[in-house]
Amino acid sequence: xxxxxxxxxxLLFVAGSVFAGGGGQKGSGAAVPGExxxxxxxxxxxxxxxxxxxPQNIWWRETIAQFRAKYPKVNMQVxxxxxxxxxxxxxxxTELAAGRSPDVMRTxxxxxxxxxxxxxxxxxxxxxxxxxxxxxxxxxxxxxSYAQFGSADxxxxxxxxxxxxxxxxxxxxxDNGISVPKTYDELIAISAALKNKGIIPMTxxxxxxWPIAVPYMMLFERMYGLDLYKSVIVGHEAKFDxxxxxxxxxxxxxxxxxxxxxxxxxxxxxxxxRAEFLSGKAAMWPEGVWSLTSLLAAMGDDLxxxxxxxxxxxxxxxxxxxxxxxxxIAISQNTKNLPAAEAWLEFLFSPERQxxxxxxxxxxxxxxxPVDTSKLHPTQNELSRALDGAAxxxxxxxxxxxxxxxxxxxxxxxxxxxxxxxxRAFQDLNRTAxxxx
Numbered sequence: 158x159x160x161x162x163x164x165x166x167x168l169l170f171v172a173g174s175v176f177a178g179g180g181g182q183k184g185s186g187a188a189v190p191g192e193x194x195x196x197x198x199x200x201x202x203x204x205x206x207x208x209x210x211x212p213q214n215i216w217w218r219e220t221i222a223q224f225r226a227k228y229p230k231v232n233m234q235v236x237x238x239x240x241x242x243x244x245x246x247x248x249x250x251t252e253l254a255a256g257r258s259p260d261v262m263r264t265x266x267x268x269x270x271x272x273x274x275x276x277x278x279x280x281x282x283x284x285x286x287x288x289x290x291x292x293x294x295x296x297x298x299x300x301x302s303y304a305q306f307g308s309a310d311x312x313x314x315x316x317x318x319x320x321x322x323x324x325x326x327x328x329x330x331x332d333n334g335i336s337v338p339k340t341y342d343e344l345i346a347i348s349a350a351l352k353n354k355g356i357i358p359m360t361x362x363x364x365x366x367w368p369i370a371v372p373y374m375m376l377f378e379r380m381y382g383l384d385l386y387k388s389v390i391v392g393h394e395a396k397f398d399x400x401x402x403x404x405x406x407x408x409x410x411x412x413x414x415x416x417x418x419x420x421x422x423x424x425x426x427x428x429x430x431r432a433e434f435l436s437g438k439a440a441m442w443p444e445g446v447w448s449l450t451s452l453l454a455a456m457g458d459d460l461x462x463x464x465x466x467x468x469x470x471x472x473x474x475x476x477x478x479x480x481x482x483x484x485x486i487a488i489s490q491n492t493k494n495l496p497a498a499e500a501w502l503e504f505l506f507s508p509e510r511q512x513x514x515x516x517x518x519x520x521x522x523x524x525x526x527p528v529d530t531s532k533l534h535p536t537q538n539e540l541s542r543a544l545d546g547a548a549x550x551x552x553x554x555x556x557x558x559x560x561x562x563x564x565x566x567x568x569x570x571x572x573x574x575x576x577x578x579x580x581r582a583f584q585d586l587n588r589t590a591x592x593x594x
Contacts, residue, residue, distance in 0.1 A: 194230035197497040198259040212450040212517035224504050231497050246560045260492040266303035268559035274312045279487040281310035300482035300522040313485030315522035320446045320480040322462040329440040341468045348417040360439035362427025370570045371443040375465035377405040382472030390554045393594050397587035406579025450518035480550035
């Protein structure tokens with residue numbers, strides 16, 4: 158989606174919102190079930206090929222059913238939404254611009270949320286949270302900062318503590334006498350050993366574009382630290398022609414030549430990569446922590462994870478993790494039922510519902526919850542401690558870059574994997590950045 162298209166649709170929305178209702182509604186008081194009524198539209202969980210048995214989808218169904226039981230006078234309509242970020246952002250932009258906004262919607266944070274904030278499409282949730290001091294204690298202030306844009310106001314409540322790691326099959330490692338690599342050279346060595354046994358060392362769903370950027374981002378940070386990340390990725394300075402970006406692309410191509418990845422990496426979709434990992438055909442899979450529940454269900458104690466290993470002479474830190482508070486829930490500026498929208502938000506983020514989702518194996522953004530960690534899987538606890546103990550955190554690049562540049566960045570990385578000249582790929586990206594920024 159081109160930036161000009163986004164701006165045009167946003168202008169349509171702003172013009173239409175002058176005549177839209179909803180601005181004078183009362184809200185921000187504690188919800189009283191018997192007094193909340195009317196229609197409520199929620200654009201919620203991922204409906205694109207969603208597995209009904211996935212613990213997260215089970216949690217959504219249970220939470221929606223419980224809310225309906227608690228607020229019987231609210232007629233809640235739930236719509237599933239596209240799972241891919243670009244598809245959902247396009248839907249969100251076009252529907253809101255046409256005046257077809259839901260009352261409450263799932264959203265992304267950082268650069269993907271910012272255009273909707275600037276266009277006044279979503280409400281500030283600061284009054285909502287200030288009126289609920291007990292709930293406020295459970296909302297992570299660091300995560301909230303991902304939904305702030307130059308003021309104290311914030312425009313979404315963060316749902317999940319996310320991130321990207323390298324999952325590995327402990328049984329495959331154990332059966333082949335392999336240990337978790339601590340250095341880049343060790344990663345190359347174990348990849349060669351696995352390949353000689355007929356095992357794909359590391360599978361990646363390169364056909365779907367975004368997954369292929371995961372190992373690149375990890376490697377880039379290990380090589381160059383966070384300075385360029387802060388100035389270019391977060392600060393939006395058009396400096397993708399800095400030699401570091403192309404050099405990291407060459408290093409990725411080196412990994413490919415040395416057999417770390419499948420030769421057909423750009424033809425493998427993410428679902429296929431998952432299947433290769435679960436079947437033991439592949440030993441490692443760089444992907445998101447949102448897959449924890451389904452991986453644990455399939456692999457149990459054979460599931461492990463590690464961070465990208467150190468690169469000799471690199472500026473990055475071994476305890477720097479690719480972390481994000483990726484998803485959130487927002488209330489539309491033009492909601493026609495603010496009391497019901499706030500009641501739904503309050504219910505979603507109640508300690509009871511957040512503890513329940515943790516017990517189903519997910520990592521949440523909420524803090525200070527009364528959860529018994531002894532009842533959680535050891536891998537879930539280990540992963541949570543690792544992310545919480547990060548020396549530095551850096552966000553997956555496509556999020557702060559926003560919808561347009563994020564997609565362009567992922568495509569530039571994909572070109573490197575496909576064998577294109579990394580210098581040319583990132584020079585082309587820089588030309589796009591100059592036009593967009």
